[in-house]
Amino acid sequence: MALLGRPSRHPPALADGLTARCLPRYALPVTAAAVPVAVLGLFAVTGLQGVAGFVVVSALLFAAAQTALSYLVEGRRSAVDRLCTALLCLAFAAAALPLLLIVGYTVRQGLKVVDLQFLTHSMFRINPEKVGGGVYHAIVGTLVQALLAAAMATPVGVLVAIYLAEYGGRRRFARLVSFVVDVMAGVPSVVAGLFIFTAWILVLGFQKSGFAGAMALFVVMLPVVIRSADEMLRLVPDELREAAYALGIPRWRTILQVVLPAALGGIVTGVMLGVARIAGETAPLLLLVSLNQRIEFNPFAGQTDPRPQETLPTLIFEQFGVAAGNAESPPFQRAWGAALVLIVLIGLLNLVARFVARFARVRG
């Protein structure tokens, strides 16, 4: 908060010249030091307790104190300005705090369990209630299913986006497609899983498999890819298309070799963010993919021999069930380890997406 020493519009009393009174540099740090002491005293007197309460009361008191001081010295406008800044900072803290707590707690709990053995072994022939084993089979499952879903969603999604951005225009069918895509984006993933279960397993008679899970993930990922690809294509300026048309280049070639390359960086970013999103989807996988303790690379394997694919989210669910509420037990710890691996995986995917976007932008 760089609030110290900023001159404000002066109060009417100092109507000549431009400079105004402002709070001296030491004012805010002194207040910041005095407030916790005061609140400690308050707590001692009134018998209130708790770290959370202490922090909240101190923050509010500091905001009030600095506003009052500012009002007395600098004038109303500055006081309101400082108050709003303080409120914004408090709001940001309230938003960032859960994220920091989740990441911090996951890292702390997960690191107890994650090591090289954890990352390279499966749970085959390991009693889940005892220490040992790892999540390698789940990492394989998550990556295979997410990438399979992405391989299906990317071409379909980009083609739909090309229709919407280049050909659809204001036509009624294009608006209908756009509406349907928006609705699909809001469909809960468990509903997507239920749909695939009914269509693929009940009606068509296939078995639960990694591929069925990948199809549900495809349903979830498709609207994400369509939306971001559509945005990126629309961002390509019309002048480029016109330059191509003016050369006599037919429309389909313009789209394929002028517009699409110009939008490529953004589209790739959108796809990677879509993959990062579906990597953690749990509900459809619980419906569609059976649990398995062994490593299985083939997503088309069914429920019988060879066995289906485990994924990180389903492993977390399974281990949580085995732990039955005991937070210190090995399965619970294992679940935390898997959660840490999953978060790191998603974080890595996001980083790669940003890197690709920057690389594409610099080159173009």
Add this chain to the structure above:
Amino acid sequence: MAKSLDISGLDVYYGSFLAVQDVSMTIEPNAVTALIGPSGCGKTTVLRALNRMHEVTFGARVEGKVLLEGEDIYAPTIPAVRVRRTIGMVSQKPNPFPTMSIYDNVAAGLRLTDRRNRSGWGDAVERSLRRANLWEEVKDRLAKPGTSLSGGQQQRLCIARAIAVEPQVLLMDEPCSALDPVSTLAIEQLITDLKRRYTIVIVTHNMQQAARVSDRTAFFTVAGNGHPGRLIELADTAQIFSQPTDKKTEDYITGRFG
């Protein structure tokens, strides 16, 4: 051999709004014809109608005839793509393709319109860049991106790209308005060179530029807001600037409005 354009009774509509009404004129081959007039008078609309570029805009349509050496470019049997390969266009703002190198930019018109998709456009690229007076400046860095050039160079690159497909007519929509005076001079000299090979139609806001560069000048104006633009006078440049026949032309040229 450069061709002439015969325009008769051209009306251009955007939806139901009549933007330009009843334009009839002849564009001479191997000459520069300038379209001048105040903002909003329809000069760019007329220019874009000459190679069917208005069809890119939703809801735009044209009535009347535009004949290229006797062939109506609006005939239903002629696809717009073929028309645009014969009648090329250079826009106001230089717009090289950002994902392509200088070489690829110039070759784009050839590569992306050739069904056989041959490679080896080197000769055509060099010829176009030489004709656009850009070869000496870029011959050592053909692989660099098209956007790495200065504004004036980018515009010459766009001109090279447009002439690489060997059009008969070249349409230019205010090609120098986004450039500095030095680049403007370079482009104007280029236009004077190019007219030996191509028929050129140039829209310009700048009357002095029209006087410098063109052989024939057409003056357009619009009666008021919501009215269609019309062609008022078409004559040799020297004559239009010294002895215009219409009062509106004279008012515009002497700066009383516009």
